[in-house]
Amino acid sequence: MDQSAADIVIFFGRFHPLILHLPIGFLVLAFLMAFLSRKERFAYLRPAVGFVLLLGAISALVTATLGLMLARSGDYSEDLLFIHQWAGLILVILAFSSWFLYRQKEKKSTDKIQKAYWASLFVMMVFLAGAGHYGGSLTHGSTYLTQYMPNGLRALAGLPAQEKGPKLIKDLNEADVFADIVHPILEMRCNSCHNASKKKGDLQMHTRTALMKGGENGPVFVAGNVQESELIRRIHLPDIDDDHMPPKGKTQLSPDQITLLEWWIDKGAPFDKKVAEVQVNDEVNAILRTLADPDANKTEVEKLLASGTALADPEKIKAYKSRGISIKPLSNKENWLQVTLYKNDPVNEVLGELAEDFPEQITWLDLKDTPLSDAGMEHIAKFKNLTRLRAEKTGITDKGMSYLKELPYLEFLNIYGTSVGDEGIQYLQNSPNLRRLYVWESRVSKNGAARLQESSSQLEVNLGFEVTVVDSLTVEVLPVAVGN
Ligand code: HEC
Structure with missing residues (x-):
């Protein structure tokens, strides 16, 4: 025919x-x-x-x-x-x-x-x-x-109990690269069409022999050569391409899963090697760690937020709202609260009340452009789980900054357009989770920013494009936004 x-x-x-x-x-x-x-x-x-x-x-x-x-x-x-x-x-x-x-x-x-x-x-x-x-x-x-x-x-039907979620690897170094890492990915995303009873494109993936045999056009991977491997080529084709795998409409591979498949092929597609016997770079290592512990790469702040907090009294929240104060959950699935105050709110006093009522739950505070002063900052120190504070264009000074050293989870801080200077930001020396600090148009100097920067490699101090206070005696040139 x-x-x-x-x-x-x-x-x-x-x-x-x-x-x-x-x-x-x-x-x-x-x-x-x-x-x-x-x-x-x-x-x-x-x-x-x-x-x-x-x-x-x-x-x-x-x-x-x-x-x-x-x-x-x-x-x-x-x-x-x-x-x-x-x-x-x-x-x-x-x-x-x-x-x-x-x-x-x-x-x-x-x-x-x-x-x-x-x-x-x-x-x-x-x-x-x-x-x-x-x-x-x-x-x-x-x-x-x-x-x-x-x-x-x-x-009742005599079947083994179903595992909840992906199986975690106990000892990463002892794990078998193919059996424990690569095969579960193929099983999850490819097996529905390439298995013992179904072989689309004449390709099966349920056993290593089947996988090595390849499909109607021959082998689907070349050990040690990611570029020449049909399997990887198809994964990277645009979604709408007929050859894209898994086909459009099916659950796609995550970037991490693709990286692991490429790593396996790049290292010669071993079928009987332990992780400890195969070379691993930082990127792959970070992904592998999540196979043993899904939280391995989460920051302290992500872990805190994921662990949740107690539900705040809804009646109390209602009372604040009826006074026109913007207080709402961080997302509709969480008990964490975010609060935004405005120019006409009696900010320092409201913060005092909020610190009494929700010291645990408030994690985001947006106070930009309000009459916030150092007195209000003293209350802010009581929000133990505060991760994000916007205090730009407010009346805070170096003294107010001293209260922030009490906050272990502070990750994001904006004090642009305040009169905080080098002394003020030194209080952040021991903030272990601080990632981003915005200080443009404050009195913070390049030197002061650089000094704080030295205390943490994860911290990014952003001085903005214009630095209004330039130390005229500084001759060395420092980068404006000091790296990650
Ligand atoms: C919904 C079904 C389906 C899923 C899921 C699926 N495929 Fe396919 N696959 C097909 C079909 C149909 C063909 C044959 C048509 C073609 O060549 O595009 C094919 C062909 C292939 C081929 C070419 C075989 C050859 O020799 O021509 C490769 C390689 C391939 N798939 C890899 C994968 C990988 C890797 C995954 C998982 C990430 C996957 N497929 C998931 C349906 C699927």
Whole structure:
């Protein structure tokens, strides 16, 4: 058969999964009607049973024909396909024979014909269920139905309990690069189409032999050569490209998962090596650490926010809101609070009250452009979980800054346009989590900023483009935004 004829066959074949619902519907309905019509109340159904059976038989024949066409695509595992095909063909025969026996029985209802009719109907239902089940396993994999089964039901069905979330690696150095790191990624994102029973592109990935064998165009990776590896090439194609893997609409690989696959191929695609035996760079190392501990790369602040806090009294929040004070959750899933105060709010006093009511929950404070003064800063020291403070263009001074040294989680601080100077920012020397500090148009000098910068490699002090206070005696040139 030439290529275009083969394509037409598969084109029609793809209607199989659509059409197959007709025979299922008709045959189940015919069975139900035949069964019910034995009762006097439903006797009126009996004359129609033959018609519905015939519809079922014809649609089963059409479905089976389309199924045989689809099977030519070669995307399916032979063993399951064999069972499914034969179950389907026998079903067609049983559907026609049930219809035939129904007609005989209506003409001349002997005991023998009655028995044969009912036997045919029952066996037909068994084959309908069997063909359906194996067909489902072909398209969705044999674990499709049980994958999301609750553990209680799994136990009843004799299946092992489902793991919650990805399995964590206990000892990273001892972990097997392929079995523990690479294979679980393929399993999660590729196996639904490249597995024991389904081999799209003639490619299976469920075992290492299958993976090494490759697909219809040969091997899918070249050990030690990421660029030449078809598997990686396809992952990096744009989503809309037909060759992109996993295909559009399916859950995509994360950047971390891609990095790990590339790392594996780059290091020669080992199948029997431990992590300790394979070279690891910083980027890969950071990702690997998350396989043992999902929080490994989280900052202290991220961990704090993820760990949550107690729910603030909703009545108290309401009372603040009715006074026009903007207080709301950081997100609708969290108890953390963010507060924004404005020019006309009595800022220092309100902060005093808030520190009484929500010392734990307030983590973001936006006080820019308000009459905040050092007296208010004293209250701010009581928000132990404060991570972000905007105090730009306020009346705070070096003295006010001294209160901030009490805040262990402060990560972001903006004091642009205040009269805070070098002395003030030195109070931040021991703020372990401070990442960003904005000091432009304050009295902080380049030298002062550089001195603070030395205390932490994670800290970025931003002096802005214009520095209004320039120490005229400074001759050395310092970078404006001091690096990460
Ligand atoms: C939804 C189904 C589906 C998923 C999921 C899927 N693929 Fe595919 N894959 C296909 C189909 C269909 C083909 C064949 C058509 C083609 O060549 O584009 C194919 C072909 C391939 C081929 C080419 C084989 C050859 O020799 O021509 C590679 C390589 C591949 N897939 C890799 C992957 C990887 C890696 C993943 C997981 C990250 C993945 N696929 C996930 C459906 C899928």
